[in-house]
Amino acid sequence: MPEQYRALQGFKDILPEDQPYWRFIEETAAEVARLYGYQRIDTPVLEDTSVFRRTSGEATDIVEHEMYSFDDRADKEGRRQNISLRPEGTAGVVRAYLEHGMFKLAQPVKLYYLSMSMFRRERPQAGRLREHHQFGCEALGEGDPAIDAEIIGMLYQIYTRLGLQNIRVRLNSIGDQNCRPQYIEKLKEYYQPLLSDCCNDCQTRFHKNPLRLLDCKNPQDQKKIAEAPRITHNLCEPCQEHFATVQRYLKFYDVPFEVDTLIVRGLDYYTRTVFEFTSTVDNVALNGGGRYDGMAEIFGGPHTPGIGFGVGIERVILEMKRQGIVPPAEAKPTxxxxxxxxxxxxxxxxxxxxxxxxxxxxxxxxxxxxxxxxxxxxxxxxxxxxxxxxxxxxxxxxxxxxxxxxxxxxxxxxxxxxxxxxxxxxxxxxxxxx
RNA sequence: GUGACCGUAGCUCAAUAGGCGGAGCUCUGGAUUGUGGCUCCAGUGGUUGUGGGUUCGAGCCCCAUCGGUCACCCCA
CATH class of the missing domain: 3.40.50.800 (Anticodon-binding domain)
Structure with a gap:
């Protein structure tokens, strides 16, 4: 087979032998999502580039060097629109919510999507592809912390139904427009005198995205991280109360979460609650999510709180295989x-x-x-x-x-x-x- | 973007020290001209990723290139 007719690097065929995993996950996820009142939505794989740029953040890795962006063919006036394959699901759903006036419906509007393709131009490795698929949920138009707990509880229920065990649920609050800027200042103040002793990556993080300093895995910086000021100690009153309520409600869903003040997430649009579910084997994220109360306004829409998550289907399948979970088989012929x-x-x-x-x-x-x-x-x-x-x-x-x-x-x-x-x-x- | 390792049949892998490219599985046919599983026999299947170099001779050594895998970065 000539190499030019192979699938592109980082792109994978999903063969019949793997399809039972996909079907099992899709059916389980959809069933539980409906149980919680979510309705299905599918959004286009291509959007105007600004949909992702403005929401994810100009300086994030995804936007800066991982998006598949290109100029469309010229229209009658010779203008070319720059469009992108979606790197994540939330921005498109929020765009659709606004475009179709869903803010006029009874709130919250709860939406889920199934196995939508996501594209990021990274070097592939285990559990990381250039095209991967996510199942995701977005609850729009509701700021009550009960819905934060609900969405995390739902996610946990999905994993439970899939038979996955030993999933770590990590939770944090990264504050809002009121308290986060102050915290970041405090963090920078703390790091300023230590900066010369930090790894190269942290030196750039300090300027580019200070919250990511907490994400560094370099051993030389671990002690600095351990003694750094915590976001959770620097939340404003409303954020503090929100976070406390989320944790209280979470117990109703029997979710064994741990608060991890170091998770910050890679997209700029998050506010308050952020969370990650990871495999205990290699700590790789199976899903990520959080609240994004400011996103609708970025698009020029009314203030609309929102919260959601995206689950990496390929990663969940990897974890299922690791745990020896066998999906229901295709029915045999009669x-x-x-x-x-x-x-x-x-x-x-x-x-x-x-x-x-x-x-x-x-x-x-x-x-x-x-x-x-x-x-x-x-x-x-x-x-x-x-x-x-x-x-x-x-x-x-x-x-x-x-x-x-x-x-x-x-x-x-x-x-x-x-x-x-x-x-x-x-x-x-x-x-x-x- | 950085680094390491690996490319032999559809799949999993052999091939002495550089000396005629093999096996298992799969597939097809047969042993049994109308009956599966177990067994046995046979067959299909390859420009050893590609291009160059060294050598009397290269799957094996060298260089380049493409691809794959894994890790870093980052993320699902």
Whole structure:
């Protein structure tokens, strides 16, 4: 296969063998989301670049060097719009909320999206792709901390239903427009005299995005982080109360969370509550989320509090595999029609019976192209079908079929096959399947 | 963007010291001309990622390039 016809770097085909994981996660997530009153939305994969730029923040890594952005073809006036593949889901949903006037509906408006593609031009590695998929929820138009707890509780319930264990839930509050600027000043004051002793990354963080100083993993800086002022000790009164209430409500959902004052998140739009669920194996984030009370105003909309999260489906699948969780398998066929002979009457009969079973809603397979009897039976066996439906010359002559139970093993003395009228096939299968 | 490791059949991997490219699985056919699983036999499948170099001779050594994996950065 010439390399030019391979999938692009960081892009992956999702093969049939992995599809059961996807279906299991999608069905579980959607079911729980509906339980909490969320409604599905799908937004376009392309948006005007400013939708992401203005919300995520100009100086974030995602916007600065990870977006797939390009000029669209020129319109009639020769203008070119710069558009981008979405790197995250929230901005598009908020854009849609405003565009369709959903702020006029009863609030909050609770939306979820399923397996939407996200694109970031990073170097791929385990659990990180250039196209990945997220399931996400956004609750718009409600600032009550109860909804923060609700959304985290819902997420936890989804993981529980998937069978995942040992998931770390980490929670923090990064304040709002009132208290965060003051905290950042305090943090910079603290770091200023230590800066010359900090790693290179931290030196740039200090100027570019001071909150990220707390994110440094360099050993030489850990002590500085440990003694740095905490955001949670510097929240304004309303933020403090909000955070306390979130934690109180969270207990109702039995979520074993820990407050981690060091999680800050990579997007600028977050306010107050932020959270991450991580695998305990490698601490990699399975999802991230938080409150973004200022986003709608960035788009010129009315003040609209909001909170949401995005779950990385590929990462959840990785974690499920690590924990040995096997998703429900695809249903096996009820019947596999085989036929011995190549006459038109024979092939017509096999095709007709197969079609009738399918029209009746049974999962039925058959063979094509007149293979040997043994080969057909092998195919029937490999398909996992409960019954093979066997048609030979004798059956053709008297309008019957042989129904053979493929699940009865070779060592069993149990009767494996019966001859029945073709007209009784459907009712026989309905009666005897599983 | 930085770094490390790895590229042999559809998949998982062999190939003595640089000396005729192999096996298992899968797939196809057969052993049993109308009956699967177990077993046995046979077959299909390769420009050893690509291009150059060293050598009498390169899957193996050297250089380049492309791709993959992993880590850093960052993130889901």
């Amino acid at each position: 019947a596999f029609v085989v036929y011995f002979g190549k006459s038109q009457e024979m092939t017509d009969t096999a095709a007709r019976l197969t079609a009738e079973l399918r029209k009746a809603g049974l999962k039925a397979l058959t063979t094509y192209g007149g293979r040997s009897t043994k080969a057909q039976m092998k195919q029937a066996n490999a398909s996992g079908a409960t019954f093979s439906i066997i048609i030979g010359d004798d059956e053709l002559a008297n309008g019957t079929v042989v129904v053979k139970n493929m699940h009865i093993g070779p060592e069993s003395s149990e009767n494996k096959q019966v001859s029945i009228k073709q007209s009784e096939l459907l009712s026989y299968l309905r009666e005897h399947q599983q």
